[in-house]
Amino acid sequence: MSIWTLTWRAMGCTLQAQIASEREDARDALNALPAQVEALEACLSRFRPESELMRFNRQAGAWVDVSAVLLACLQAAKQASRLSAGKFNPFILPALLKAGYTHNFADLDTQSAPEMHAVSTITDWQVLELDARQARARIPQGTALDLGGIAKAWSAQRLLDTLMPDVPALLDFGGDIVARATPARQAGWVVAIQEPYSDVPLVHIALRNATIATSGTDYRRWRGADGQMRHHLIDPQTAQPAHSDIVSLSVIHPSAIHAEAYAKAGLLMGSETALNWLSQQWHTHALAVLQDGSVLSTPDFPSFILDHPLAQFTQGADHEYPTFSE
Amino acid sequence: MSAQRKPEDRSRKLFIRAALVSGSTVATLIGAQSLTWIDAARFALTATPASSAELSTNTLLPEAAITHIAPSLAIHYSAPSLVVLRRAGVPSQASAPVNANAQTAPVSLGSIQPPAPVVNQTETIVVDQPVIVQQPVYVPQASSAPAPVVVNSRSSR
Numbered sequence: 001m002s003i004w005t006l007t008w009r010a011m012g013c014t015l016q017a018q019i020a021s022e023r024e025d026a027r028d029a030l031n032a033l034p035a036q037v038e039a040l041e042a043c044l045s046r047f048r049p050e051s052e053l054m055r056f057n058r059q060a061g062a063w064v065d066v067s068a069v070l071l072a073c074l075q076a077a078k079q080a081s082r083l084s085a086g087k088f089n090p091f092i093l094p095a096l097l098k099a100g101y102t103h104n105f106a107d108l109d110t111q112s113a114p115e116m117h118a119v120s121t122i123t124d125w126q127v128l129e130l131d132a133r134q135a136r137a138r139i140p141q142g143t144a145l146d147l148g149g150i151a152k153a154w155s156a157q158r159l160l161d162t163l164m165p166d167v168p169a170l171l172d173f174g175g176d177i178v179a180r181a182t183p184a185r186q187a188g189w190v191v192a193i194q195e196p197y198s199d200v201p202l203v204h205i206a207l208r209n210a211t212i213a214t215s216g217t218d219y220r221r222w223r224g225a226d227g228q229m230r231h232h233l234i235d236p237q238t239a240q241p242a243h244s245d246i247v248s249l250s251v252i253h254p255s256a257i258h259a260e261a262y263a264k265a266g267l268l269m270g271s272e273t274a275l276n277w278l279s280q281q282w283h284t285h286a287l288a289v290l291q292d293g294s295v296l297s298t299p300d301f302p303s304f305i306l307d308h309p310l311a312q313f314t315q316g317a318d319h320e321y322p323t324f325s326e
Numbered sequence: 327m328s329a330q331r332k333p334e335d336r337s338r339k340l341f342i343r344a345a346l347v348s349g350s351t352v353a354t355l356i357g358a359q360s361l362t363w364i365d366a367a368r369f370a371l372t373a374t375p376a377s378s379a380e381l382s383t384n385t386l387l388p389e390a391a392i393t394h395i396a397p398s399l400a401i402h403y404s405a406p407s408l409v410v411l412r413r414a415g416v417p418s419q420a421s422a423p424v425n426a427n428a429q430t431a432p433v434s435l436g437s438i439q440p441p442a443p444v445v446n447q448t449e450t451i452v453v454d455q456p457v458i459v460q461q462p463v464y465v466p467q468a469s470s471a472p473a474p475v476v477v478n479s480r481s482s483r
Binding site for chain 1 (some may be wrong): 407408409411412414415
């Protein structure tokens with residue numbers, strides 16, 4: 001069995017695609033991915049002034065006709081907000097700019113960033129209006145959307161669904177990893193969850209027909225104009241970078257949107273509330289690394305860990321998730 | 327015999343009836359109590375230890391006592407929604423890598439400290455977690471082409 005891998009940079013991060021197939025068209029399928037990702041980025045990126053998203057933001061206050069791609073991503077953002085009880089909020093763009101996250105992170109001067117206009121509150125996500133029948137959307141005047149918190153996971157799921165649907169495949173979009181099936185004679189696609197601030201693997205898990213999404217404050221960090229370290233995870237309640245005892249939170253779920261929403265929401269909640277809340281969500285498994293170095297998880301997460309005493313992952317049908325459509 | 331009954335006969339009949347009723351009542355009470363005793367004896371013979379504990383007071387029993395009288399119960403003294411995989415201050419041990427060629431290093435003890443911030447250069451690749459561990463499967467190398475390139479070996483970051 002051959003596993004073909006494509007690695008490239010887009011969306012401000014490293015992307016990787018893998019297909020386990022002997023078919024000759026596997027390479028062609030992989031080679032088509034960068035162009036597809038570029039098309040999505042041209043639509044959804046806030047770092048491109050002429051993206052459809054930024055043109056939509058400039059027309060805040062009016063109903064705007066949107067493409068099917070933007071409409072679908074806006075629907076995913078609203079779903080993520082609903083799932084996270086508002087802790088994921090796409091109206092955080094002004095707060096991100098105020099915090100200094102003004103450019104793609106690769107181009108950002110992490111030593112200092114200009115102070116922008118003050119932001120004290122973040123708009124309620126429920127004011128985002130979507131009209132699927134007429135393919136249009138509207139946001140209140142003076143507001144703006146950022147889809148960076150959901151776009152990678154949503155894009156990965158969307159592209160995986162169309163990438164040679166009948167073969168095992170995996171897409172890694174900057175830490176949001178979506179896996180379909182598993183290579184032959186493997187328990188799952190092997191994924192290493194790293195220790196924060198390092199390249200050392202914390203655990204290896206086997207992923208199959210699910211998404212693992214990780215939110216963390218250990219990357220995308222820069223020094224603000226006030227000299228304080230900032231990171232990109234904005235707390236909608238304070239409009240400031242979140243303060244949490246969790247450094248990194250990884251969530252496994254059959255749905256990419258759910259995994260992404262839960263990872264962000266859980267980090268903002270803090271370890272005690274997050275793990276209790278996540279353990280009550282269907283098909284959700286989470287692992288958190290805390291500031292003090294401790295590692296906590298929901299009850300069933302250890303069963304995903306390879307070579308762990310509690311691992312139940314054998315060749316076969318463990319952790320068969322239901323089909324999840326979004 | 328005259329139709330008029332003697333008062334003595336009426337009293338005797340009344341006494342007899344009262345005795346019969348009283349006797350029946352007492353017999354009923356005695357019988358009921360006996361049945362209760364019998365049931366209690368049977369219950370004492372067939373009752374499980376947990377039942378016995380439930381019949382006792384509501385005071386909290388120590389762990390050893392609970393384990394002894396209810397071995398089928400699973401006692402969790404940590405939060406039911408929480409599993410501690412590593413405690414604070416415990417040195418991490420990198421899990422055995424699936425890929426034998428993987429190289430790992432132990433993590434330092436103590437709390438996690440962020441590194442000093444550095445200016446990101448365009449060539450620097452920001453690595454997000456998690457990352458893929460490549461499957462050690464050999465396939466012919468694809469011919470090189472302008473980035474991106476289809477590769478099948480361990481991906482670079």
